[in-house]
Amino acid sequence: MRPVSADCVRVAGGQGFWGDDQEAPVRQVEGGRIDYLMLDYLAEVTMSIMQKQRSRDPAAGYARDFVPLMERILPACVEQGVKVVTNAGGVNPPACARAVGEAAERVDVAGLRTAVVAGDDLMDRLDALLAAGHPMKNMDTGAPLASIRDRVRSANVYMGARPIVEALQGGAQVVVTGRSTDTALTYAPMIHEFGWRWDAYDLLAAGVVAGHVNECGAQVTGGNCLAEWWTIPGLAEVGFPIVEARAAGDFVVTKHEGSGGLVTLRTVKEQLLYEMGDPTAYVTPDATADFTTVRLSEDGPNRVRVGGVRGGPPTPFLKVSVAYSHGYKAVGTLVYAWPDAAAKARAAACVLRRRLDRLGLAFDAVRVELVGWDSTHGQLAGEPPPDLPEVQLRVGVRSDDRGAVERFSREIAPLVLAGPPSVTGFAGGRPAVQEVMAYWPALIDRGAVEPGFAVDFFEA
Amino acid sequence: MAKVRLLELAHARSGDKGDTANVGLIAWDEEAYHVLVQQVTTGNVKHHFGEMVQGGVERFELPNLLALNFLLHGALDGGGTVSLMTDAQGKVLSTALLRMEIDVPAEMAERVRGRGRPPGLATAKAGR
Known part of the structure; x- marks a missing residue:
């Protein structure tokens, strides 16, 4: 099926992060008419996890959940003409696309055309880029990347809509990307369908706002909504968002008829402000959107119209997301009961700190919280x-010295018999020692990386 | 004048960018928005959070949404995976801001009393 009218394209959001509701994309495809299904899998830390997986297995390094999902929904997508645009490719988009091709064969979908959008992975080029005079300074601290070069675990530049649009123009039914921006997954289909020019910044900015609305799944349709949360119906079968976009740049945020949740001015406002920096300059690779120009109005039940969006050109830079090893951490917990639960928990924390001091362990940070x-x-x-009935003591430590963190993890259990009384809740065993992956945001000249962006097509 | 909590004038959502948390504060209506613009200043927010916010506070106005956006720098113990906080991504710092008390005309305080909480849980003295 084609759009409701040639002037309207329905882009559905099906995943807000890697680990989101696996049934949501199925409901989006089966619950009514959509033209595109957008699936966002990547958060900042996700790339380093995937990089680690690929280092152990060259065929890994992407969102594996995506493959069984495609096996379920591909026949319906092909029959209804729904195109899938996703960044599930992670650090290995070709392997992801191959797995999708194999899934298509298993469900007897013939001739599936899949596009792979890659070139965002800078790991192999990092030293060459540094040598060529791209310092990739930390946007928050100003420190040069060279200062942590030996600890870098992944480095990816955010790609915008251009390669996705190229993939759609090449006839792809499924577009699998690496580190594309979350928003581009939603507005690239609009650029493709409506033929928006790359200098039509108000239109592109409207697409960016639509992308921001769509990128966190049910967070715009009543999930995690604070405004009179007790009145929001049907969260068990919450409808994920659908953006009905028009060529003129205005769009309606809605969800499938009969689904749970709610789309109101309040739910949309909360999502618009989520992870917002300077609202007048929301920078993407394709345009800069001004969220203070957004005009919202009600357009019937569970329909909010968005219009008036103004935008400007993008910057000469693209954002680079680097993950680097930053020591180790562990978090231990114990539960203390009435009477004087909080006082006991605090006393236990003092005993623990004193024992750690006597062991001569060095930590960059120790944090004590009373959960509850x-x-x-x-x-x-x-x-x-x-008279607090109970409280959970939660102690976390962080250090470059793995041994110190491991020793900390062995000091929690002894508190049960050798600390303040009325303590329980240690069934989980020793706290796990985790390697900390820190995030390093940087900018890089477009010209240094854009020529590396590439689109390849697979037929299965 | 009488004291109200921001919870009675606004709803909110928060998120993170590295070690910076953002809190979007959305007024229930235009009257409340003007009060927020006047009283929920960067200085008052910084004072409210005290040591919980190590760096500065920035504020942006979105009159089109009847909302203010705050950036709380150095609020997340390094942020993301580095942080040892339960709320490492500042997901509920929004509600911590909604605890803040400001002065409004007594008549307005009476009208907004209990807003933002389920009926029955919203007593006048709740949580104070």
């Missing part, structure tokens, strides 16, 4: 009452 009292609102929670 101050772990989310800190000092704003005030002093805990003596």
Whole structure:
């Protein structure tokens, strides 16, 4: 099926992160008419996890959940003409596309045309880029990447809509990308369908806003919505978002009829502000959107119209996301019961710290929280009452010295018999020692990386 | 004048960018928005959070959404995977801001009393 009219394209959001509701994309395809299904799998830390997986297995390094999902929905997508645009490719888009091709064969879908968008992975080129005078300074601290070069585990530049549009123009039914921006997955189909020019910045900015609305799944359709949360119906079968876009740049945010959740001015506003920096300059590789120009209006039940979006040109830079090893951490917990639960938990934390000091262990950070009292609102929670029924003591440590963190993990259990009383909840065993992957945001000249972006097509 | 919590004037959502948290504060209506613009200043927000926010506070106005966006720098113990906080990504810092108390005309305070909480849970003295 084609769009409702040639003037309208329905782009559905089906995943807000790697690990989101696996049934949501199925409901999006089966629940009513859509033209595109957009699936966002990548968060900042995800790339380093995938890089680690690929280093162990050259055929790994992408969102594996995507393959069984495609096996379920591909026949319906092909029959209904729904195109899939996803960044599930992670650090290995070709392997992901091959796995999708194999899935297509298993469900007897013949002639599936898949496009692979890659070239974002800078790991092999990092030293060449540094040598060529691209310092990739940390955007927050100004430090040069060279200062942590030996600890870098992944480095990817954010690609915009251009290669995805090229893939769609090449007739792909499924587009698998590496580190494309979340928003581009939604607005690339609009550029393709409507033939928007690359200098039509108001239109591109409208697409960016649509992408921001779509990229976190149910967070715009009633999920995680604080505004009168108790009135939001049917979260068990919550409808994921659908953007009905028009060539003129305005669009409607909605969800399938009969699905749970809610689309109102309030749910849309909360998502518009999520992870927002300077709202007048939301920078993407294709345009800069001004969120202070967004105009919202109600357009019937569970329909919010978005218009008025203004935008400007993108910057000469693209953003690079680097993950690097930053020591180790572990978090241990114990539960203390009434009476004086909080006082006991604090006393236990003091005993623990003293034992760690006597062992001569060095930590970059030690953090003590009382879950059930101050772990989310800190000092704003005030002093805990003596009659608090129970509280969980949560102690975290971080250090470059793995041995110190391991030793910490062995010091939690002894508190049960050799610390303050009325303590339980140690069934989980020793806290796990985790390697910390820190995030290094940087900018790079477009010209240094854009020629490396490439689109390849597979037929299965 | 009488004290109200921001919860009675606005809803909110927060997120992260590295070690910076953002809180989008969305007024229930235009009257509340003007109060927020006047009273929820960067200085007041910084004072409210105290040591919880190590760096500066920035504020952006979105009158089109009746909203203010705050950036709280150095609020996440390094942020992301580095942070040892339960709320390493600042997901619920929004509600910590909604605890803040400001002064409004007594008549307005009376009208907004209990907003933002389920009926029955929203007593006048709840959580104070």
